Amino acid sequence: MKSKNHPLLGIHSLLMMVFIYVPIAFIIAYSFNSSRLAADWSGFTFDWYISLFKNRHVMEALSNSLTVAIISTVVSTVLGTLAAMSIRKVNSRTKAGMGGLLYLPIIIPDIIMGLSLLVLFNQLNMPLGKITIIIAHITFSMSYVYVVVSTRLTGMKGQLEEAAQDLGAGAWQTFRYVTLPQILPGIISGALIAFTLSLDDFMVSFFVSGPSSTTLPIYIYGQVKRGISPEINALCTILILVSVTLIFLAQFILNRGKGQKKQSVLPF
Amino acid sequence: MKKMKWAGLVLAVMMVLAVLSGCGSSKETLNIYSWADNFDADVLADFEKQYDVKINYDVFANNEDLLAKIKAGGGGYDLIQPSDYMVATMIKQDLLAPLNKDNIPNFTNIADTYKNPSFDPDNKYSIVYTSGVTGIAYNTKYVKDEIDSWEDLWNPEYKGKVLLLDDNREIIGMALKKAGHSNSSTAEAEITAAVEDLKNLLPSVLAFDTDNIKQKMIQEEGWIATVWSGDASVIAKDNPDVAYVVPKEGGTIWSDNYAIPKDSKHQELAEKFINYMLDPEVSAKNYESIGYSDPNTAAKPFHSEEYNNDRMINLSQDELSRTEWLGDVSDMLQLYDRFWTELKSGR
Amino acid sequence: MRKSRLGLLPTFLWLCLFLVVPMLIVVVISFMGRDELGNVVFDFNLASYATFFDPLYLGIYWDTIVLSVLTTVLCLLLSYPLAYYIANAGPKLQTWGLVLITIPFWINFLIRTYAWVLLLRTQGVVNNLLIDFGLIQEPLQLLYTKGAVLLGMVYTFIPFMVLPIYVALEQMDKKLLEAASDLGATAWKSFWHITLPQTKSGIMTGSVLVYVSTTGMFVVTDILGGAKSAMISNIIQSQFLGARNWPFGSALSVIFVITSLIMIGLFNKAMTSKHLTVKEGRQ
Numbered sequence: 001m002k003s004k005n006h007p008l009l010g011i012h013s014l015l016m017m018v019f020i021y022v023p024i025a026f027i028i029a030y031s032f033n034s035s036r037l038a039a040d041w042s043g044f045t046f047d048w049y050i051s052l053f054k055n056r057h058v059m060e061a062l063s064n065s066l067t068v069a070i071i072s073t074v075v076s077t078v079l080g081t082l083a084a085m086s087i088r089k090v091n092s093r094t095k096a097g098m099g100g101l102l103y104l105p106i107i108i109p110d111i112i113m114g115l116s117l118l119v120l121f122n123q124l125n126m127p128l129g130k131i132t133i134i135i136a137h138i139t140f141s142m143s144y145v146y147v148v149v150s151t152r153l154t155g156m157k158g159q160l161e162e163a164a165q166d167l168g169a170g171a172w173q174t175f176r177y178v179t180l181p182q183i184l185p186g187i188i189s190g191a192l193i194a195f196t197l198s199l200d201d202f203m204v205s206f207f208v209s210g211p212s213s214t215t216l217p218i219y220i221y222g223q224v225k226r227g228i229s230p231e232i233n234a235l236c237t238i239l240i241l242v243s244v245t246l247i248f249l250a251q252f253i254l255n256r257g258k259g260q261k262k263q264s265v266l267p268f
Numbered sequence: 269m270k271k272m273k274w275a276g277l278v279l280a281v282m283m284v285l286a287v288l289s290g291c292g293s294s295k296e297t298l299n300i301y302s303w304a305d306n307f308d309a310d311v312l313a314d315f316e317k318q319y320d321v322k323i324n325y326d327v328f329a330n331n332e333d334l335l336a337k338i339k340a341g342g343g344g345y346d347l348i349q350p351s352d353y354m355v356a357t358m359i360k361q362d363l364l365a366p367l368n369k370d371n372i373p374n375f376t377n378i379a380d381t382y383k384n385p386s387f388d389p390d391n392k393y394s395i396v397y398t399s400g401v402t403g404i405a406y407n408t409k410y411v412k413d414e415i416d417s418w419e420d421l422w423n424p425e426y427k428g429k430v431l432l433l434d435d436n437r438e439i440i441g442m443a444l445k446k447a448g449h450s451n452s453s454t455a456e457a458e459i460t461a462a463v464e465d466l467k468n469l470l471p472s473v474l475a476f477d478t479d480n481i482k483q484k485m486i487q488e489e490g491w492i493a494t495v496w497s498g499d500a501s502v503i504a505k506d507n508p509d510v511a512y513v514v515p516k517e518g519g520t521i522w523s524d525n526y527a528i529p530k531d532s533k534h535q536e537l538a539e540k541f542i543n544y545m546l547d548p549e550v551s552a553k554n555y556e557s558i559g560y561s562d563p564n565t566a567a568k569p570f571h572s573e574e575y576n577n578d579r580m581i582n583l584s585q586d587e588l589s590r591t592e593w594l595g596d597v598s599d600m601l602q603l604y605d606r607f608w609t610e611l612k613s614g615r
Numbered sequence: 616m617r618k619s620r621l622g623l624l625p626t627f628l629w630l631c632l633f634l635v636v637p638m639l640i641v642v643v644i645s646f647m648g649r650d651e652l653g654n655v656v657f658d659f660n661l662a663s664y665a666t667f668f669d670p671l672y673l674g675i676y677w678d679t680i681v682l683s684v685l686t687t688v689l690c691l692l693l694s695y696p697l698a699y700y701i702a703n704a705g706p707k708l709q710t711w712g713l714v715l716i717t718i719p720f721w722i723n724f725l726i727r728t729y730a731w732v733l734l735l736r737t738q739g740v741v742n743n744l745l746i747d748f749g750l751i752q753e754p755l756q757l758l759y760t761k762g763a764v765l766l767g768m769v770y771t772f773i774p775f776m777v778l779p780i781y782v783a784l785e786q787m788d789k790k791l792l793e794a795a796s797d798l799g800a801t802a803w804k805s806f807w808h809i810t811l812p813q814t815k816s817g818i819m820t821g822s823v824l825v826y827v828s829t830t831g832m833f834v835v836t837d838i839l840g841g842a843k844s845a846m847i848s849n850i851i852q853s854q855f856l857g858a859r860n861w862p863f864g865s866a867l868s869v870i871f872v873i874t875s876l877i878m879i880g881l882f883n884k885a886m887t888s889k890h891l892t893v894k895e896g897r898q
Contacts, residue, residue: 024730079625082622086621107831152782189778200720216723240721
C-alpha cells in the first residue's frame with residue numbers, strides 16, 4: 001500500500017536531513033583542508049588520506065574497533081533476539097524481573113559499567129585485551145537489541161505462529177518461515193544500533209582495554225589533548241563511503257537472489 | 269534443533285575469540301601507556317630496531333583515568349607517564365617500582381632544575397619527560413593593557429572572553445596564589461576565600477576547557493586565558509598576536525614523567541628505553557618533533573635555533589623561580605572538589 | 616513454557632556474571648567508607664547517601680532531569696514526522712531515508728560534536744552567514760550556552776528516536792486506517808486514534824533510549840556548553856576519578872539507576888493508560 005505523504009511532512013524531513021548532514025559535510029570538507037588545525041580553509045589536499053594509511057596507530061585502532069564491533073554485534077544480536085522472543089512466553093513475574101534486568105545496561109552510567117567490569121575481570125584474573133572489550137560490549141549491546149526487537153514483537157500477532165504450529169511446523173520451521181521474516185527489520189535495526197554503539201564506545205572500552213587493544217574512540221579521545229588530526233576526518237569520510245557501499249552492495253545481492261519478492265537488508 | 273544452531277553459532281564465535289587472543293609475537297615487548305602522540309614515531313621505530321623488541325603504545329586522556337585504571341589492576345604496562353602530582357599519589361599508593369639508575373646512565377643529562385623534585389625526592393620513582401608553567405596567554409589585538417598579574421583576569425573589560433583550565437587544583441590554586449598563599453593550601457579559610465574570589469570571576473568566564481583551550485585562543489573566541497607555557501607556544505605559532513606571561517604572583521609548574529608500574533614484567537627494558545630517550549641526539553630529534561620543552565641539557569647543541577629561541581618552551585630562570593609544584597592536599601581534595609562543583613554549576 | 620525459559624537462560628547467565636555481580640560490587644562500595652588516599656575501606660555507613668541530599672547535588676540532578684526530558688520531547692517532536700514520512704514513502708525513498716539516518720552513527724561521536732563547534736563559534740559559519748545577510752551586526756555568542764547543549768543532545772540522539780518509531784510504524788496494521796477513512800474519519804482523527812496508539816511501543820522505546828542516554832551523557836556539556844554546567848554523570852565521573860571518592864560515586868550511581876527505572880516505569884504506565892490504548896483483540 002502506498003499512502004501519500006503531506007507536503008509539509010516532506011519539507012520537515014528535508015530540513016531534518018539538512019540538520020543532520022551540515023556538520024557531516026563539514027567533517028568531509030575538512031578532511032581535504034591543508035591546515036592541520038580545524039580552523040580556516042587553507043587549500044585543498046589529499047595529504048591526510050596518504051598519511052592516514054601510513055599511520056600505524058590509527059590503522060591498528062581501526063582494525064581493533066572493527067574486530068570488536070563485528071564479534072560483539074553478532075553475539076549480542078543472537079542473545080538479545082533470543083531473549084526478546086522467549087520473554088513473551090514466560091509468566092509475568094519472570095517477565096518483569098528479566099525485563100528490568102535487560103534494561104539495566106542501558107541505564108547504568110558508562111563509567112560504572114567500565115570500572116566495575118574492570119574490578120570483576122581483575123578478580124577473575126582475566127588479562128585485559130580485545131576479549132574483555134568484546135565481553136563488555138556484548139553486555140550493553142544485547143539490551144539495545146532486546147529493546148528494539150521487543151518493539152517489533154509487541155505489535156506482532158501470535159496467530160500466525162500458532163497457525164503454523166497447528167499445521168505441523170516444528171519450532172525451527174515456525175521461527176525460520178513465520179517469526180523471523182516478521183521481526184527481521186527489528187533485528188537489523190537492533191544489530192545496527194549494537195554495531196554503532198560498539199564502534200563509538202569510549203568509556204567502557206577504556207577501562208577494560210589492555211596493551212595493544214586500543215580502539216578508535218580511545219585513540220581519538222587521547223588525541224584531543226594535542227588537537228585531533230585531520231587524518232581522523234579523512235578516516236570518517238572513508239568510513240561513510242565504505243558503509244554506504246556495503247549497504248548498497250548487500251541490497252543488490254539480496255535483491256538478485258530473491259528474484260520476485262523485493263527484499264531489503266536494512267530495516268526497510 | 270533451533271537451540272543446536274544457536275549453540276553452534278555461539279561456539280563458533282567463542283572459537284574466533286580464542287584464536288584472536290592466541291596470536292602474539294615472540295619478541296620481547298615494551299608496553300607503553302602515555303598521552304597520545306607523545307613521542308616521535310621514528311624515534312620509537314629506531315628503538316624497536318636497535319634493541320630488536322616490539323613497542324605497544326596505548327593512550328590515556330588524563331591522569332585520573334590513568335590512576336583509576338592502574339589502581340584497579342588494569343594494565344600489564346611497563347612504562348607510564350603520569351604528571352607530577354600523580355607521581356606523588358602513585359608513590360603513596362605503592363603503585364610504582366623504584367628505578368634502577370644503573371640502567372639509566374643518561375639521567376645525568378637532565379637539567380638540575382628538574383632533578384630531585386618535591387613530589388619525588390631523589391627521583392626514586394620518576395624522571396621528568398617534559399615540563400611547563402601555567403601562566404596567562406592573551407591576545408594583544410583585544411587586550412591593550414599590560415598583563416602581569418592574575419588580577420587582570422578579573423578586569424571587567426574582558427567579560428565573557430576569559431577562558432579557564434577545567435581543573436579544580438589549577439584554578440583554585442591560581443586564586444590562592446593571587447591572594448599570596450600556596451597553590452596547595454590546606455587551610456579551609458584560605459580556600460574558602462579563594463573560591464569566593466573566583467565567584468566574582470565567573471560572569472566573565474566564556475568556558476572551562478583544558479584540551480581545546482588552544483583552539484579557542486587561536487580562533488580568538490577567548491581573549492585571555494590560563495594556559496600552560498607549552499600550549500602557549502603552540503598558540504603563538506598559529507596566532508602571532510597571542511602573548512604569554514608568568515604573572516608576578518607566580519604560577520603552577522607541572523611536569524609529565526617517566527615511571528614504571530610495580531607489576532611491570534619488563535622493567536629492565538623500560539629502563540633501557542628511558543636511557544635511550546635521554547640520549548642527546550635522540551632527545552633533540554624527539555622534542556623537535558613533538559614541540560614540548562626538553563629537560564635534557566646535553567641535547568641543547570643538537571636542537572634547532574628556532575627551538576632554542578622559543579621562550580615559551582625555554583622559560584627563563586626568573587620565570588621558573590616564581591613557580592610552585594602542586595602539592596598533595598590529601599583529604600582536602602574533597603573540599604576542592606565540592607567547591608569546584610559549586611563554582612561550575614553556579615549554585 | 617520450559618523451552619522459553621531455556622531461551623532466556625544464556626542471556627540471564629551472561630547478565631548475572633557481567634552485570635549483576637559488578638553492580639553488586641558497586642552497591643556494596645556505596646555503603647563503605649574511604650581513607651584519605653581514596654582507598655575504599657570496610658566501614659558500613661550511609662554517609663554517601665546522606666551527601667546526595669545536599670542541595671548542591673540535588674539541584675544538579677534536577678537540572679539533569681529537566682534537560683533530559685526536554686531533549687526527549689524535542690527528539691520525539693522532530694523524529695515522529697520524519698519516521699512517519701520515511702515509513703510511508705516509496706520503497707526507494709524508504710531505503711535512502713534509513714541509510715541517511717544511520718550514517719551519522721558511523722562517525723565518531725566526538726568528531727560530530729566538534730563539527731558543531733566549527734559551525735557555532737563566533738567566527739563560525741552560522742555567525743558569518745547571519746552577518747553576510749545583514750541580520751546581525753556583531754557575532755552572537757552561540758557556543759557555550761545552554762541552547763548549544765540542548766542542540767548537541769538532540770542532534771546526537773535523533774536516530775535513537777527515529778529507528779524505533781519507524782519500526783513500529785512500518786509494522787502497523789494499515790487496514791485499520793483504510794477502514795477509518797472509509798467510515799469518513801479525517802486524516803487527523805485517524806492519526807490520533809489509530810496511528811498514534813498503534814505506534815506507542817516505538818515512541819516508548821525511543822523515548823526511553825533518548826532519555827536514558829541523555830542523562831548519562833557529559834561530553835556534550837563539556838564541549839558545547841563550555842563545561843559551565845554539570846550533569847549528574849559529570850559528578851559521578853569526577854567522584855570516581857578526580858575526587859577519588861568511590862563510595863559517593865557508587866551511591867550516586869545507585870540513586871541514578873533507581874530513579875531512571877522509576878522514570879521508565881512511570882512513563883510506561885502513562886503510555887499504557889488512557890485514550891492511547893486501543894482494543895487490538897490480543898490473544
